[in-house]
Amino acid sequence: MAFVGQKLVKQIQTTGLKATVAQRLDDAFTRFTAGLSWNDVRGVLRGDPPAKPNPRVKPHTEGFWFHIRPTFYHEAVTTLYPTFRLGLLSAVFFTFEIITGIFLMIFYTPSPTYAYGNMLDILTNVPFGKFMRDLHRLGAEGMVIIVTLHMARTFITGSYKKPRQFTWFTGVVLLVVTLFLSFSGYLLPWDQLAFWAVTIGTSMADAVPLVGPEINLLLRGAPDIGAGGLLRFYLFHVVLFPLIGVIFVAVHYYKVVRFGISLPPEMEAIGEDTARKVPPEKRVNFMPDIITNELMYAGVAFAILAISCATWYSAPLEHHADPLVTPNHTVAPWYFYWLQGLLKIPHMIPLLPGGIAGEVDRFFANVFGLTPKVFWGVIVGPLLFLLLFVVPYIDPNPSRRYGDRKVMLSFGAIFAAAIIYLSLAGIPTGVPITGFGYVGGDPASEVGQAFIPDEGVGPVRRLPYSQYVVGNFPINAQPNTGSAGLDRLIREIHDDMEARKARPDPLGKTLSADATGSLEVKQIQSNLRQVIITVNYTDVDGKASQFKKYTFLHADSGYVAE
Amino acid sequence: MSIFKKIVTYRPSFTVRILTGLISMLIMLSVCTFIGLADRTRLNVRAAEFDARAVEAGAKVYFDQCARCHGVKGEGIEGQGPALASEQFVGRIELVRDDMQLQSIKVVVPSERLNQIGWTGSLRDYIIAVTESGIPIKTSNAWDVNHPTFGERFGGPLRGDQIRDVASFIVNYGLDPLPNDQAILPPAPGEGQAARPTPVPLTPAQEAGKALYEAKGCTACHAIRGVGAQGALGPNLTRIGAVAEERIASDHYKANLQGQPPATTAAEYIRQSIIHPNAYIVPECPQGACLANLMPQNYEQQMTPEELNNLVDYLSSLK
Numbered sequence: 001m002a003f004v005g006q007k008l009v010k011q012i013q014t015t016g017l018k019a020t021v022a023q024r025l026d027d028a029f030t031r032f033t034a035g036l037s038w039n040d041v042r043g044v045l046r047g048d049p050p051a052k053p054n055p056r057v058k059p060h061t062e063g064f065w066f067h068i069r070p071t072f073y074h075e076a077v078t079t080l081y082p083t084f085r086l087g088l089l090s091a092v093f094f095t096f097e098i099i100t101g102i103f104l105m106i107f108y109t110p111s112p113t114y115a116y117g118n119m120l121d122i123l124t125n126v127p128f129g130k131f132m133r134d135l136h137r138l139g140a141e142g143m144v145i146i147v148t149l150h151m152a153r154t155f156i157t158g159s160y161k162k163p164r165q166f167t168w169f170t171g172v173v174l175l176v177v178t179l180f181l182s183f184s185g186y187l188l189p190w191d192q193l194a195f196w197a198v199t200i201g202t203s204m205a206d207a208v209p210l211v212g213p214e215i216n217l218l219l220r221g222a223p224d225i226g227a228g229g230l231l232r233f234y235l236f237h238v239v240l241f242p243l244i245g246v247i248f249v250a251v252h253y254y255k256v257v258r259f260g261i262s263l264p265p266e267m268e269a270i271g272e273d274t275a276r277k278v279p280p281e282k283r284v285n286f287m288p289d290i291i292t293n294e295l296m297y298a299g300v301a302f303a304i305l306a307i308s309c310a311t312w313y314s315a316p317l318e319h320h321a322d323p324l325v326t327p328n329h330t331v332a333p334w335y336f337y338w339l340q341g342l343l344k345i346p347h348m349i350p351l352l353p354g355g356i357a358g359e360v361d362r363f364f365a366n367v368f369g370l371t372p373k374v375f376w377g378v379i380v381g382p383l384l385f386l387l388l389f390v391v392p393y394i395d396p397n398p399s400r401r402y403g404d405r406k407v408m409l410s411f412g413a414i415f416a417a418a419i420i421y422l423s424l425a426g427i428p429t430g431v432p433i434t435g436f437g438y439v440g441g442d443p444a445s446e447v448g449q450a451f452i453p454d455e456g457v458g459p460v461r462r463l464p465y466s467q468y469v470v471g472n473f474p475i476n477a478q479p480n481t482g483s484a485g486l487d488r489l490i491r492e493i494h495d496d497m498e499a500r501k502a503r504p505d506p507l508g509k510t511l512s513a514d515a516t517g518s519l520e521v522k523q524i525q526s527n528l529r530q531v532i533i534t535v536n537y538t539d540v541d542g543k544a545s546q547f548k549k550y551t552f553l554h555a556d557s558g559y560v561a562e
Numbered sequence: 563m564s565i566f567k568k569i570v571t572y573r574p575s576f577t578v579r580i581l582t583g584l585i586s587m588l589i590m591l592s593v594c595t596f597i598g599l600a601d602r603t604r605l606n607v608r609a610a611e612f613d614a615r616a617v618e619a620g621a622k623v624y625f626d627q628c629a630r631c632h633g634v635k636g637e638g639i640e641g642q643g644p645a646l647a648s649e650q651f652v653g654r655i656e657l658v659r660d661d662m663q664l665q666s667i668k669v670v671v672p673s674e675r676l677n678q679i680g681w682t683g684s685l686r687d688y689i690i691a692v693t694e695s696g697i698p699i700k701t702s703n704a705w706d707v708n709h710p711t712f713g714e715r716f717g718g719p720l721r722g723d724q725i726r727d728v729a730s731f732i733v734n735y736g737l738d739p740l741p742n743d744q745a746i747l748p749p750a751p752g753e754g755q756a757a758r759p760t761p762v763p764l765t766p767a768q769e770a771g772k773a774l775y776e777a778k779g780c781t782a783c784h785a786i787r788g789v790g791a792q793g794a795l796g797p798n799l800t801r802i803g804a805v806a807e808e809r810i811a812s813d814h815y816k817a818n819l820q821g822q823p824p825a826t827t828a829a830e831y832i833r834q835s836i837i838h839p840n841a842y843i844v845p846e847c848p849q850g851a852c853l854a855n856l857m858p859q860n861y862e863q864q865m866t867p868e869e870l871n872n873l874v875d876y877l878s879s880l881k
């Protein structure tokens with residue numbers, strides 16, 4: 001006691017208890033911030049100018065977290081342009097995903113027996129569970145957008161040029177990691193949407209020449225996705241890809257600090273890089289300016305996510321995965337629509353006249369064993385990424401000025417336009433614009449799909465239970481069921497059928513002009529009804545045919561809100 | 563252009579940064595508080611929604627797998643399976659919600675059947691157990707077959723979640739059970755050894771028709787008690803002779819027959835059903851509404867007139 005406390009006792013004796021406690025606390029605080037006292041931090045948050053010598057430099061040399069941040073930026077990169085803070089926001093989203101992901105991980109078991117039940121539990125039994133899941137899902141989709149935009153901006157400002165080639169390279173790795181993270185997470189809820197999107201995705205690996213089946217087996221852990229595949233995707237999602245992500249963010253960011261953020265192109269002489277040569281009067285200190293700026297952007301991003309999830313956004317959860325039932329119109333997640341579009345390109349060389357295109361296809365199929373699907377989806381798709389990787393190494397132009405880069409910027413624009421065009425071809429509703437890639441079925445069955453989709457809600461389920469009237473009603477323009485909602489639904493079906501009669505689908509098929517329909521509502525249990533849509537039509541062979549589709553609707557199932 | 567430039571070179575002042583940051587924090591905190599305060603109720607509402615969807619999913623399983631033996635209304639089918647919607651089986655329940663919207667099932671009248679067989683668990687668990695693993699021993703000769711094992715673990719087609727869903731569906735019958743006198747009730751344990759109806763002997767022509775029924779693959783879709791495979795895509799034909807009489811007398815038949823003259827006798831109806839299956843679509847099949855175009859439309863070409871006569875003769879004898 002005497003030994004340890006002597007100094008303390010002396011200090012209390014000379015300065016009094018209160019001052020001693022204050023001094024000791026401030027001491028601890030300073031150790032914690034690696035060099036800033038309580039008053040220094042308050043000064044930062046008040047925006048005071050630094051004292052001389054500047055104490056705020058100390059944490060940048062003493063502490064880990066601040067030593068990875070630069071002490072100042074060039075004034076020219078602290079406006080919205082040129083960075084738009086997209087790199088910062090990518091990092092913010094990445095961190096955000098890790099935090100919300102760990103929360104979800106606590107309640108999740110990667111096994112087909114439990115996964116879906118766990119999701120239901122998260123949605124119905126875990127406080128903040130649905131909120132966290134929505135945040136995680138929206139954050140993931142947001143991150144894909146932000147990272148892509150960040151890439152677009154570094155491309156447009158020419159920031160990938162010497163000396164930042166490798167920064168760009170690691171960036172593309174991060175884009176791939178981001179996409180794979182999203183995709184591997186997609187499977188985890190183990191619902192129909194997830195199961196079939198991932199089945200389709202991994203079956204593309206199957207088509208890779210030579211090693212395809214082995215890769216597929218490695219991914220799925222068995223010929224089909226099951227317990228093994230789910231566990232693997234889980235491990236990819238929570239261990240492998242985050243690990244690669246963290247490592248590459250570190251390298252990426254090291255390079256950013258090392259070279260400085262590139263100045264707006266017009267501020268530099270061509271071929272020179274002056275980002276690290278900042279005259280003292282142009283410096284904007286990290287503390288207080290950059291740090292408050294970054295905290296503000298992070299705060300706004302979080303607030304937008306939180307408000308979205310509390311109001312309009314709700315992550316979908318479809319029926320339990322069922323390997324035996326393929327839902328109609330399964331789609332990949334939207335950020336892979338472009339790949340789906342590529343897969344749908346009908347010929348090796350599109351736009352050739354029909355006969356020749358077919359000949360070319362046959363030639364490739366016979367000589368190289370290549371089908372258009374494999375060529376476009378499995379070879380060209382990944383090649384596009386390869387192209388991204390090598391952009392800095394193949395662009396010979398030393399100038400970063402927009403005026404000097406017309407060729408490269410046009411390339412970029414064409415690339416972006418192609419991705420958007422292919423994405424449209426990837427979804428059934430975009431096909432009328434692109435003119436290829438339609439995968440819809442028979443027009444009569446499309447009526448059923450439009451109103452009672454295999455997965456998702458659709459107009460029939462969205463109409464509340466109480467709006468249904470038991471009976472069998474013909475589909476016509478003036479329904480009279482006694483329920484306004486049901487009348488509206490029947491009119492909608494009527495209009496849809498008339499449209500399909502008048503306008504051929506992209507395959508040129510129409511619903512036969514004599515087609516009639518009916519909507520039947522049956523009471524199955526006291527709070528459960530069955531809704532059946534029947535379409536009687538004449539098929540292409542001139543035979544009378546019938547299409548039926550039904551769903552069950554419970555009084556409390558709450559689809560209305562979705 | 564200048565507005566564009568203004569946006570692009572915007573640099574928020576220190577005060578703006580601190581204020582925006584603080585406001586964002588406040589928004590986030592209030593969203594979290596709001597969710598935290600309201601979450602219990604919202605969770606309970608959502609739980610009830612998912613319970614309701616489980617009933618919907620269970621209904622689909624029921625019509626796909628169970629209705630062929632237990633009836634489309636859960637009323638049971640003679641010789642095939644007992645009623646599952648009867649008050650004797652499901653008892654009577656009510657759905658109640660507390661003021662936090664937590665929904666629970668209140669048993670008003672407990673299941674008499676569970677009492678009878680001495681099952682100590684819940685009705686739901688009994689349904690899950692029987693559906694998953696079947697009833698291992700034959701308890702009564704009232705039924706032609708032992709219960710199929712539906713659970714994946716026992717080589718059946720249903721996953722655990724589907725079995726739980728169908729159990730939710732059957733339990734839900736308890737809200738408005740079928741009166742016992744409108745249902746086929748199972749015999750009490752030890753009392754099921756009823757004399758089985760002696761089959762009416764068939765004429766040689768009918769025997770030939772019966773052989774044809776099995777040989778032409780009708781069993782893939784139809785079921786006749788005790789004959790061949792028990793298909794479930796088309797109507798059960800165990801009593802088709804009698805059913806045909808009811809059909810031709812019904813308004814539904816008269817209103818929906820297409821392209822063929824109405825049949826006047828049971829045999830005519832059966833003949834018409836075989837050679838022109840689409841002329842009249844039967845309203846109820848074991849899995850729900852009957853589908854057109856399912857039954858092959860070329861039986862007339864596949865059989866000699868004599869064979870067809872034998873088949874019709876055989877089916878007409880089933881009453």
Ligand code: HEM
Pocket residue numbers: 083084085086087088090091092094147148150151154159160164167168169170171172173174175178249252253256260261262263
């Ligand atoms: C998780 C993904 C990513 C993170 C966290 C990230 C982070 C950052 C950060 C914080 C910066 C500093 C400048 C700024 O804020 O704009 C930056 C710069 C840069 N990033 Fe990324 N980035 C990611 C993905 C990418 C991608 C996909 C690319 C391109 C393919 C890319 C290429 C670059 C380049 C070339 C720079 C240098 C820009 C300059 O110096 O002006 N990054 N990155």
